[in-house]
Amino acid sequence: MIAQLVSRLLQAIPVLLVVGFLSFAIFTYVGDPVSIMLGQNATPAMRIAMRHALGLDQPFLVQYWHFMVRAVHFNFGLSYRLALPVSQLILERLPATTELVMTSAVLALLVGLPLGVYTGIRPNGFVSRTIMAGSLLGVSLPTFLLGILLILFFSVLLGWLPSFGRGHVVNFTHWSTGFLTLSGLKSLILPSITLGLFQMTLIMRLVRTEMLEVLRSDYIKFARARGLGPRAIYFGHALRNTLVPVITIVGLQIGGLIGFSIVTETVFQWPGMGLLLVQSIQNADIPVMSAYLMLIAVVFVVINLVVDILYYVVDPRLRVKR
Amino acid sequence: MAGGADATLLEVRDLVVEFPTRRGVLRALDGISFSIARGEVLGVVGESGAGKSLTGAAIIGLLEPPGRVVGGEIRLDGQRIDNLPQAAMRKVRGKRIGAIFQDPLTTLNPLLSIGRQLVETIRTHLPLSESEARERAISWLEEVGIPAARQRIDAYPHEFSGGMRQRVVIALALCAEPEMVVADEPTTALDVSIQAQIIALMKRLAAEHGTAVMLVTHDMGVIAETCDRVAVMYAGRIAEIGPVREVVKHPSHPYTSGLMASIPALDRKVARLAQIEGAMPRLTTIPRGCAFNPRCPKAMDVCRQEKPGLRPAGATMAACHLYEVENV
Numbered sequence: 001m002i003a004q005l006v007s008r009l010l011q012a013i014p015v016l017l018v019v020g021f022l023s024f025a026i027f028t029y030v031g032d033p034v035s036i037m038l039g040q041n042a043t044p045a046m047r048i049a050m051r052h053a054l055g056l057d058q059p060f061l062v063q064y065w066h067f068m069v070r071a072v073h074f075n076f077g078l079s080y081r082l083a084l085p086v087s088q089l090i091l092e093r094l095p096a097t098t099e100l101v102m103t104s105a106v107l108a109l110l111v112g113l114p115l116g117v118y119t120g121i122r123p124n125g126f127v128s129r130t131i132m133a134g135s136l137l138g139v140s141l142p143t144f145l146l147g148i149l150l151i152l153f154f155s156v157l158l159g160w161l162p163s164f165g166r167g168h169v170v171n172f173t174h175w176s177t178g179f180l181t182l183s184g185l186k187s188l189i190l191p192s193i194t195l196g197l198f199q200m201t202l203i204m205r206l207v208r209t210e211m212l213e214v215l216r217s218d219y220i221k222f223a224r225a226r227g228l229g230p231r232a233i234y235f236g237h238a239l240r241n242t243l244v245p246v247i248t249i250v251g252l253q254i255g256g257l258i259g260f261s262i263v264t265e266t267v268f269q270w271p272g273m274g275l276l277l278v279q280s281i282q283n284a285d286i287p288v289m290s291a292y293l294m295l296i297a298v299v300f301v302v303i304n305l306v307v308d309i310l311y312y313v314v315d316p317r318l319r320v321k322r
Numbered sequence: 323m324a325g326g327a328d329a330t331l332l333e334v335r336d337l338v339v340e341f342p343t344r345r346g347v348l349r350a351l352d353g354i355s356f357s358i359a360r361g362e363v364l365g366v367v368g369e370s371g372a373g374k375s376l377t378g379a380a381i382i383g384l385l386e387p388p389g390r391v392v393g394g395e396i397r398l399d400g401q402r403i404d405n406l407p408q409a410a411m412r413k414v415r416g417k418r419i420g421a422i423f424q425d426p427l428t429t430l431n432p433l434l435s436i437g438r439q440l441v442e443t444i445r446t447h448l449p450l451s452e453s454e455a456r457e458r459a460i461s462w463l464e465e466v467g468i469p470a471a472r473q474r475i476d477a478y479p480h481e482f483s484g485g486m487r488q489r490v491v492i493a494l495a496l497c498a499e500p501e502m503v504v505a506d507e508p509t510t511a512l513d514v515s516i517q518a519q520i521i522a523l524m525k526r527l528a529a530e531h532g533t534a535v536m537l538v539t540h541d542m543g544v545i546a547e548t549c550d551r552v553a554v555m556y557a558g559r560i561a562e563i564g565p566v567r568e569v570v571k572h573p574s575h576p577y578t579s580g581l582m583a584s585i586p587a588l589d590r591k592v593a594r595l596a597q598i599e600g601a602m603p604r605l606t607t608i609p610r611g612c613a614f615n616p617r618c619p620k621a622m623d624v625c626r627q628e629k630p631g632l633r634p635a636g637a638t639m640a641a642c643h644l645y646e647v648e649n650v
């Protein structure tokens with residue numbers, strides 16, 4: 001298994017190189033960093049000096065190499081917009097997005113999985129049909145609309161929950177968390193529901209479909225024929241067999257959550273990386289954009305790795321001895 | 323309980339199973355009656371679709387919806403089991419009636435070790451601790467002929483061959499010491515070279531533990547070697563039932579005669595019946611009267627009007643109007 005994980009990591013390297021190349025290309029060729037940094041009135045001499053200082057006069061591959069080396073050291077240069085190190089900006093925004101995405105993912109799993117199991121076990125019950133009908137709403141409602149509706153109802157009309165920001169956060173050296181204060185937790189509720197609802201309904205519908213499928217299988221019939229009780233059959237035998245596809249989809253969906261978090265963070269003015277990205281795009285802040293791209297690629301590689309590890313844990317057939 | 327005096331273990335009487343469908347109700351089993359004595363091995367043969375599997379499923383209470391028992395009764399040791407509530411029926415399944423299915427590649431849960439599945443089953447039915455159940459599981463694996471059972475108990479199904487997996491299935495079916503097992507074509511999916519071993523194993527275990535067996539098979543050779551009695555099914559009904567020797571050597575029902583004639587040596591299968599013109603009717607086109615009448619060389623007028631019941635015919639029982647007269 002260790003060998004397979006190592007080979008997985010090796011496979012990730014070309015992916016990262018390609019993404020690195022893309023963000024390098026954006027970094028170097030979109031816009032003109034020299035004129036952005038010096039303004040329009042610079043003299044040609046100043047421009048040449050700046051080009052040299054930025055290493056833009058070096059051969060293409062050398063520039064790419066330097067870019068990647070700096071990326072590995074988490075150095076993406078200065079933000080054009082804020083004139084601060086990009087790495088610092090990202091590190092500041094990382095906790096907000098991480099906490100939002102993780103809360104949404106946990107919420108989606110904690111609600112989606114049991115609902116999927118329930119509706120899979122009783123596909124024709126009244127409750128199941130109601131849940132399934134409701135879930136269509138969750139799948140079809142656009143994230144921003146849901147966020148605005150929630151704000152309208154819970155913030156504007158009822159005044160129960162804040163409509164923007166993270167509330168009070170507690171700072172540690174590299175991390176700021178909203179989990180430890182009441183206002184932080186309250187601030188998390190609407191954004192995480194907004195972000196997680198789609199994934200929750202998706203997980204629920206997937207688990208339901210898989211449960212229906214598995215419950216028809218021979219080994220479930222045989223488990224019933226041995227007189228096993230419903231708990232053993234549904235959870236011990238059936239649910240476990242739905243997990244491989246569920247893990248796959250949840251892994252992909254966490255990626256999706258990061259993507260959708262851009263919308264959610266904008267709606268709720270959530271000070272995370274998504275908001276940073278939107279602001280950077282508006283200001284053509286290329287270094288931040290290329291760093292974001294690299295970071296997302298790394299996150300996807302890590303998610304894939306975790307998904308692979310979970311496969312091994314769940315399915316003994318995949319634990320090939322080599 | 324009513325049992326005891328006579329040796330009857332399972333009694334099925336006038337069992338009717340129907341499937342409500344969009345185009346009307348399909349009657350898949352139409353008045354099945356038979357019984358199995360303690361320790362007896364009853365073979366069940368018949369063409370594909372005759373209702374063999376449904377009969378087994380009805381007995382263990384696992385008909386797949388929308389299929390349902392609409393008539394008749396099933397008694398185990400005198401007690402009705404066809405109308406038991408779910409929870410009570412679970413105490414019958416596995417504990418009193420075991421089941422062995424056709425394809426061992428799909429009947430074991432791929433994600434659980436065979437030991438886990440055995441221990442779980444044993445502990446569902448017997449008051450044993452985890453470690454006692456594990457010991458019991460190991461001795462069952464040894465009994466069904468898994469080599470190095472103690473080392474292999476934590477292996478997963480995919481680490482065993484088809485034949486070995488069917489041995490595990492047999493251990494699972496017998497591990498709570500049921501009084502009877504329903505074995506639905508237990509060797510059909512296996513390699514020909516191991517079919518005989520599995521049948522021999524089942525026969526030995528049933529004899530040692532006094533387990534009655536309802537053995538569904540297409541293989542007349544297996545019936546002849548293994549069974550005490552045999553039931554011949556046709557279009558959801560029992561055509562003939564009796565001691566194996568009699569049914570094979572002196573069949574009374576014209577369908578059985580055709581069946582036996584088409585199997586010159588007792589090692590062929592009854593998948594198709596070349597000797598008798600035509601095919602078994604679908605459930606939607608079962609003719610009035612005797613279901614066999616369009617194909618029967620001896621069909622009479624009454625055969626197209628009235629459904630024959632099972633009556634004594636020589637040393638067996640046959641559902642055929644030819645034997646009506648003798649009985650009156």
Ligand SMILES: Nc1ncnc2c1ncn2[C@@H]1O[C@H](COP(=O)(O)OP(=O)(O)OP(=O)(O)O)[C@@H](O)[C@H]1O
Pocket residue numbers: 341348350368369370371372373374375376377386387388389605
């Ligand atoms: N879900 C269902 N809906 C409608 N008809 C069904 C259903 N399940 C089974 N049947 C019908 O019931 C009849 C008996 O089926 P059964 O599976 O008992 O046959 P069998 O004798 O076991 O055949 P085989 O030798 O192929 O296993 C068949 O005609 C089949 O079409």
Ligand code: SF4
Pocket residue numbers: 575576577612613614615616618619620621622625630641642643644
């Ligand atoms: S009842 Fe009539 S049709 Fe049916 S088997 Fe007997 S003789 Fe043939």
Ligand SMILES: [Mg+2]
Pocket residue numbers: 374375376506
């Ligand atoms: Mg069958």
